[in-house]
Amino acid sequence: MEIQFTLNKKQVTAEVGADTVLLGVLRDLGCKSVKCGCETTNCGLCTVWIDGKSRLSCSVLAAGIDGHEVTTLEGVEEEAAEFGRFLAAEGGEQCGFCSPGFIMNVLAMKRELDDPDLEEIKEYLAGNLCRCTGYMSQLRAIQKYMTLQNENSGKEAQV
Amino acid sequence: MITIGNYVKPKSLEEAYELNQARSSRVMGGMMWMRLGNARVKTVIDLSGLGLDQIEDEGNVIKIGAMCTLRQIEQCEALKDLCGDGIAECVRHIVGVQFRNQATIGGSIYGRFGFSDVLTAFLALDTFVELYDGGTIRLSEFVNRKPDKDILLSIIVRKSKRKFRYDSIRQTKTDFPVIACSVVTGMVHGKETWYFSVGARPMKAALLEKQWEIPADASEEMIADYARQAASEFTYGSNMRGSAEYRQHLAEVLIRREMTSILAEGR
Ligand SMILES: Cc1cc2nc3c(=O)[nH]c(=O)nc-3n(C[C@H](O)[C@H](O)[C@H](O)COP(=O)(O)OP(=O)(O)OC[C@H]3O[C@@H](n4cnc5c(N)ncnc54)[C@H](O)[C@@H]3O)c2cc1C
Ligand code: FES
Ligand code: FES
DSSP, rough: OOOEEEEEEEEEEEEEEEEBBBBHHHHTTTTTTOOOOOOSSSSTTEEETTEEEEEEEGBEEEEEGGEEEEEGGGGGGHHHHHHHHHHHHHTOOOOOOOOHHHHHHHHHHHHSSOOOHHHHHHHHHOOOOOOOSSSSHHHHHHHHHHHHHHHHHHHHHHH | OOEEEEEEEOOHHHHHHHHHSSSSSEEHHHHTTTTGOOOOEEEEEEOSSSSSSEEESSSSSEETTTBHHHHHHHHOOHHHHHHTTHHHHHHTTTTHHHHHOBBBHHHHHTTTOTTHHHHHHHHHSSSSEEETTTTEEHHHHTTSSOOOOOOEEEEEEEOOOEEEEEEEEEESSOOOOOOEEEEEEEEEEEEEEEEEEOOOOOOSEEEEEOOOOOEEEEEHHHHHHHHHHHTSOOOOOTTTBHHHHHHHHHHHHHHHHHHHHHHHHOO
């Protein structure tokens, strides 16, 4: 069947089977940031946004995406690169395989939670596994990034 | 993994129900569990176009559409007003936010999974399920029915002045629970009534009802005795996450903590 959806603000069309999952469709459409880790909803590597919400593309039927809006890391490149610099500075990116899904969920958290504390951050990101970092460097990067975001939005509010 | 012949998004409940009567058809919720099985499904029926994704506060009941996600339930103010933090607590350990943005309450309740936090929590509350063909029945009745070809439309929680607590134990974060317990208390037909629901035993959640008048200043020993009695009335099994004895011990501890917390708050 043919589906049409918005991918990173562009209208796209794809031919999919009834049991095709979104992950493969997105990679075929050139969004190679989307990674497959477990295929069983456990690792978070395949995280994309569907209608603005973080979801696991390994477990979404592509057929159900018809008419919806999908965002991958390629669609928020600048913002992702900015946070990526914090991640690199803290040693929070080693093999880097988990990073695209992790960054997508961090940016979703930034949109959803107002000034989250450490426990809220840990809870929000519980579904993003990383084999390399031990998480502490990732958490430091998020806290520094969020602090900067808050400072910037404070400055904007004052202007 | 599952194989699917056709994907259909019906425009009406009648159509969905008719399609589901074929032996090889399956209704899909979030697909999170179903996808992991090996079923060969001829037609998968997506209910997402039927307006079943709203939580409505209808005054004396809260009606949760079957396609509401676990994240919607976690963040719902009406459920928080009624049950405190218990409902958010029962879902917040389930995998991650991305997962809970997709897994549905309909799939969680319909599935009647042994490990289910969601079923354990809602079973202790004054909960009904609305079925397309089977009408509205108590969740405690539904939980013991064999899966059939009906469609679950909504989960209805009757409002009352009951206190609710939920807790679970996991070996690691985001894993299935080793045990899950909820305790509810309130006046029912003029009598102080306690409801205990224990899930992940590892069998599916079961409900126990007791008319116990417990004084507000009950001693720790007294509460421990009640908790021991409640926990001993469930059956437990062993699997790789824990033995039956360990589970019973954990159930007793969680029930005691939950009862203590309710009594400390006042009924
Ligand atoms: C890796 C993993 C970890 C999990 N951990 C936990 C946990 O710790 N605690 C916990 O409580 N749960 C856990 N779950 C279960 C999860 O929370 C959901 O209960 C489960 O995924 C089912 O929800 P779904 O929306 O994905 O349903 P689906 O997988 O789509 O459907 C499940 C079943 O219900 C049927 N169904 C769905 N909706 C309806 C309807 N409206 N009417 C009739 N039939 C229907 C389907 O046909 C299917 O048989 C876990 C699941 C996975 C995959
Ligand atoms: S690949 Fe989707 S959660 Fe692991
Ligand atoms: S950096 Fe290697 S898996 Fe996270």
